[in-house]
Amino acid sequence: MTKKFFLFFLIGFVSGVLCLTEKQRIEFEKWPQMKFKNIRILIADSFLSNQGFAGANLKDMKNTIIIFPNIEKGVIFTNVDQGFGSVKEDIKIYYLDKNFKILKSDIIKKEKGISIPPEETYIAFEGLP
Numbered sequence: 001m002t003k004k005f006f007l008f009f010l011i012g013f014v015s016g017v018l019c020l021t022e023k024q025r026i027e028f029e030k031w032p033q034m035k036f037k038n039i040r041i042l043i044a045d046s047f048l049s050n051q052g053f054a055g056a057n058l059k060d061m062k063n064t065i066i067i068f069p070n071i072e073k074g075v076i077f078t079n080v081d082q083g084f085g086s087v088k089e090d091i092k093i094y095y096l097d098k099n100f101k102i103l104k105s106d107i108i109k110k111e112k113g114i115s116i117p118p119e120e121t122y123i124a125f126e127g128l129p
Contacts (some may be wrong), residue, residue: 001071001095003010005100006020011020011108016107018097021038021125025051025054025055025084025085025125026051028042028056028060028064030042031043031044032045033063038063039063039064039065039091040065040082041064041065041066041067042064042067043066043067043069044066044067044068044069045069048085049068050080051084051086052066052068052077053079053087053089053091053126054079054081054082054084054085054086054087054125055084055086056088057086057088058088058089061089061127061128063090064126064127064128065086065125065126065127066126066127067123067124067125068123068124068125069122069123070122070123071095071117071121071122071123071124073119074104075117075121076114076115076116076117077108077114077116077117078108078113078115078116079091079108079109079110079111079113079114080111080112080113081111081114086110086111087111087113088108088110088111089110089128090107090108090110090113090128090129091107091110091113091126091127091128091129092105092106092107092108092126092128092129093105093106093107093108093124093125093126094116094124094125094126095117095118095121095123095124096121096122096123096124096125097120097121098120098121098122100123103117103118103120103121104117104118104121107129108126
């Protein structure tokens with residue numbers, strides 16, 4: 001009986017760990033968005049902001065801008081695979097304050113790049129350079 005209980009516990013634990021480490025990418029069509037003639041603007045709410053351009057192909061990235069509203073202190077933008085896939089292209093990012101003054105722009109290198117927003121950052125915009 002103890003062996004069966006331990007086996008069920010072990011299977012449940014391993015399944016839980018696998019579910020937590022493997023994240024489901026949400027396709028851009030399901031994001032809140034605004035569409036214009038040749039431009040799509042995606043709005044990254046708190047959950048979607050973890051995904052960003054991760055796992056997207058070049059076709060999906062072209063003519064797409066992602067807005068990251070309400071940037072919290074300590075946030076770091078990275079193209080490293082966080083479970084959704086890596087970012088396959090370099091990304092340009094702009095950081096703005098509450099008055100929409102541009103504080104900084106940066107290029108985040110594909111697959112391994114990171115960017116740290118200035119302390120006063122309120123909103124960020126990402127797209128292809």
